[in-house]
Amino acid sequence: MSKILIRGAKILGGEPQDVLIDGETVAEVGTGIEAGDATVVEAAGQILLPGLVDLHTHLREPGREDSETVLTGTRAAASGGFTAVHAMANTFPVADTAGVVEQVWRLGKESGYCDVQPVGAVTVGLEGKQLAELGAMHDSAAGVKVFSDDGKCVDDAVIMRRALEYVKAFDGVVAQHAQEPRLTEGAQMNEGVVSAELGLGGWPAVAEESIIARDVLLAAHVDSRVHICHLSTAGSVEIVRWAKSKGWNVTAEVTPHHLLLTDELVRSYNPVYKVNPPLRTEADVMALREALADGTIDCVATDHAPHPHEDKDCEWAAAAMGMVGLETALSVVQQTMVDTGLIDWAGVADRMSFRPAAIGRLEGHGRPVSAGEPANLTLVDPAYRGAVDPAGFASRSRNTPYEGRELPGRVTHTFLRGRATVVDGKLA
Amino acid sequence: MLRLPGGNPRTPRHLISAADLTRDDAVLILDTAEEMARVADRPIKKLPTLRGRTVVNLFFEDSTRTRISFEAAAKRLSADVINFSAKGSSVSKGESLKDTAMTLEAMGADAVVIRHGASGAPYRLATSGWIDGAVVNAGDGTHEHPTQALLDAFTMRRRLVGADAGIGKDLEGRRITIVGDILHSRVARSNVHLLTTLGAHVTLVAPPTLVPVGVEQWPCDVSYGLDEVLPKSDAVMMLRVQRERMNAAYFPTEREYSRRYGLDGLRMARMPEHAIVMHPGPMVRGMEITAEVADSDRCTAVEQVANGVSTRMAVLYLLLGGSETALPSAARTEENK
Structure with a gap:
């Protein structure tokens, strides 16, 4: 493999430096590095980040290849600056056995655009009744360490307790989709002023918060690790903040869309805004931004949820829940967190690479940009401004809530172990 | 034009x-x-x-x-x-x-x-x-259900203002009470908007379980008690209450609902003399409205x-x-x- 010299990039937003990649690793970081026979990437004005890591991605394969495949999903990930994604377990069949997680893992290896770390289901068939073979999935080639029934909540308190206890044997973590099922029967959108007017079934904040409150207490009781998926309310932030103040092993993620969009958008009845958990209020958005800035929320995770056009081109109640997010995540974080002064680019590296890799115990990712480290790198042009055009997405699906919206920043290059997967904003 | x-x-x-x-x-x-x-x-x-x-x-x-x-x-x-x-x-x-x-x-x-x-x-x-x-x-x-609200407003204007006298007029100052399952009612939502636009003052009456979270932003009052609102109403609109709601714990029993929120002859007598009783239909007689009220000449259900x-x-x-x-x-x- 040849050498690549990234010249004049601001590493984590710092002073301009040169970075020499040799083979799969970062060989040298400094100023005035001679190019020699290396390919030169001129990166003046650009930000160099460790390759982004997503803890929450739906790649849909096996089963729903009409919306996404491991190949198209990892191409979308690379376009968005990601070098590793965690593939959620709600496929068909469900990733609840060593066989299925190994299949997804192997498809990821074959794609070559981005590392794919499969997430294993907590319970058989996501049914919430019987623990899946968590140990077998961990011991498989896929080496699963994150377990989640995402899409469904592990609502049975005993099953949740046992799962939290069981994964301690191999330092695993249970990622909870916090949604009390009885409180959300027929729920269509955030319960509040807008749902009252639109006549759409309300999805109360307490349905999320009550599960989070229970699970942080359970995690404390059995001294295990719990991770809260896509936290969406100001109340959830308060509970996680309290749990962390106790020193409990609780981590949490927020999606880009919950950092930017509110339930006011549902007034259009356009199902592109239908998502689980639902878009909340302006006050929630502000609380989430603040919590991400102060570290109460550990990381950003996309919850990239591709759906075919026909599943969104219909009336609200009939539409599928979810948004694609891999290719817009960094831009939304720049707009909501960096351009607002809440965090700097080092903060972005922490929330979108170091922290998610650490929570997932993912090796080779979320590493500092320094000599000897794996060359998983993302180069961003923060000065870029452009309207989102779904036609240009690498994802097979187009269900973005940002169509036509101007967002800042653009990923110009992505390197996966020294190999460019994105060059000048285009997939290599 | x-x-x-x-x-x-x-x-x-x-x-x-x-x-x-x-x-x-x-x-x-x-x-x-x-x-x-x-x-x-x-x-x-x-x-x-x-x-x-x-x-x-x-x-x-x-x-x-x-x-x-x-x-x-x-x-x-x-x-x-x-x-x-x-x-x-x-x-x-x-x-x-x-x-x-x-x-x-x-x-x-x-x-x-x-x-x-x-x-x-x-x-x-x-x-x-x-x-x-x-x-x-x-x-x-x-x-x-906007055309239902329009026909309700039309009925109110005819009865409270007059068919000919009402031409060109709105419902300024009229006090309209809407009783029942507000949470699931498209009729209530449309009526709150339209009647308010026409200058009327709307009061919603229901058990708290059947009022939507977020109702405080609506341009109307909310009361959990029917009896205190009736004497101050020019029109009382009774909404159908589906029996299935009982199973979802919105209220304990049909009888309890009827006792607290149903309109019977005694309650109707508390209304001002000119006041009318409305119902968008279909009526559940014995639940939200008694036969005595439904068949009285103050009830406009058929006219509606x-x-x-x-x-x-x-x-x-x-x-x-x-x-x-x-x-x-x-x-x-x-x-x-």
Whole structure:
């Protein structure tokens, strides 16, 4: 493999430096590095980040290849600056056995655009009744360490307790989709002023918060690790903040869309805004931004949820829940967190690479940009401004809530172990 | 001069929400409905206004009374009417709303009157670019039922102000009480918007379980007790309460609901003498309303049905009229034949 010299990039937003990649690793970081026979990437004005890591991605394969495949999903990930994604377990069949997680893992290896770390289901068939073979999935080639029934909540308190206890044997973590099922029967959108007017079934904040409150207490009781998926309310932030103040092993993620969009958008009845958990209020958005800035929320995770056009081109109640997010995540974080002064680019590296890799115990990712480290790198042009055009997405699906919206920043290059997967904003 | 309902810039040629109507829009519709009601008193109850136009009644929910009301309205305006019921149609075989709508438009629908179980379905139909025709919301999920609110307002104006005296007038200062399952009621939502626009003061009465979270932003009062509101009401509108709600723990038993929120003769006696009792139907006698009240001359339930045809004629006329001929001369043309 040849050498690549990234010249004049601001590493984590710092002073301009040169970075020499040799083979799969970062060989040298400094100023005035001679190019020699290396390919030169001129990166003046650009930000160099460790390759982004997503803890929450739906790649849909096996089963729903009409919306996404491991190949198209990892191409979308690379376009968005990601070098590793965690593939959620709600496929068909469900990733609840060593066989299925190994299949997804192997498809990821074959794609070559981005590392794919499969997430294993907590319970058989996501049914919430019987623990899946968590140990077998961990011991498989896929080496699963994150377990989640995402899409469904592990609502049975005993099953949740046992799962939290069981994964301690191999330092695993249970990622909870916090949604009390009885409180959300027929729920269509955030319960509040807008749902009252639109006549759409309300999805109360307490349905999320009550599960989070229970699970942080359970995690404390059995001294295990719990991770809260896509936290969406100001109340959830308060509970996680309290749990962390106790020193409990609780981590949490927020999606880009919950950092930017509110339930006011549902007034259009356009199902592109239908998502689980639902878009909340302006006050929630502000609380989430603040919590991400102060570290109460550990990381950003996309919850990239591709759906075919026909599943969104219909009336609200009939539409599928979810948004694609891999290719817009960094831009939304720049707009909501960096351009607002809440965090700097080092903060972005922490929330979108170091922290998610650490929570997932993912090796080779979320590493500092320094000599000897794996060359998983993302180069961003923060000065870029452009309207989102779904036609240009690498994802097979187009269900973005940002169509036509101007967002800042653009990923110009992505390197996966020294190999460019994105060059000048285009997939290599 | 013709004007179209729908003040919402996104849905100007449609009637989707009562909230989109200005005070003047609403009064024009009520005045036009009064003209239409006079047509109904003639031996020949038909106007040629919509001859050659096609109105499709697209009903995804069973609602015979609303469908035949729209059907009668369209036919009295000489429109061709196609009834499309989702039952036994391609919809039950999995056809999407979009394909159904495009199919109907291909058959030449000038207006689509839609009843759908999903809130927002008419709005999607009007704004998604699937079809070009006018869309009239005939009730969507638990969102709105604007023509019901219009016929209710029409009934109130006739009873409280007068058929002739009411022309050009709104409901300024009238006190309207709406009782029952507000949470699931599209009638209540449309009425709160429209009656407020017309200057009335609305009070909602229900057990707290049947009032939506977020109601505090609505332009009305909310009371959990019926008895204290009745003496201060010019009209009391009783909403149907479905027995199934009991199973979802919205209230303990039918009898408890009736005792606390049902309207019986004793309670009716607490209302001012001029006050009327309204019900959009179908009534559940013995639940929210006793037979004594339902059959009294203060109850306008049957009148509301008749007024529904006049009001829907007015809406279709104003949406589709499109002719330069103003209504009175059109009426004369028919009479002179």
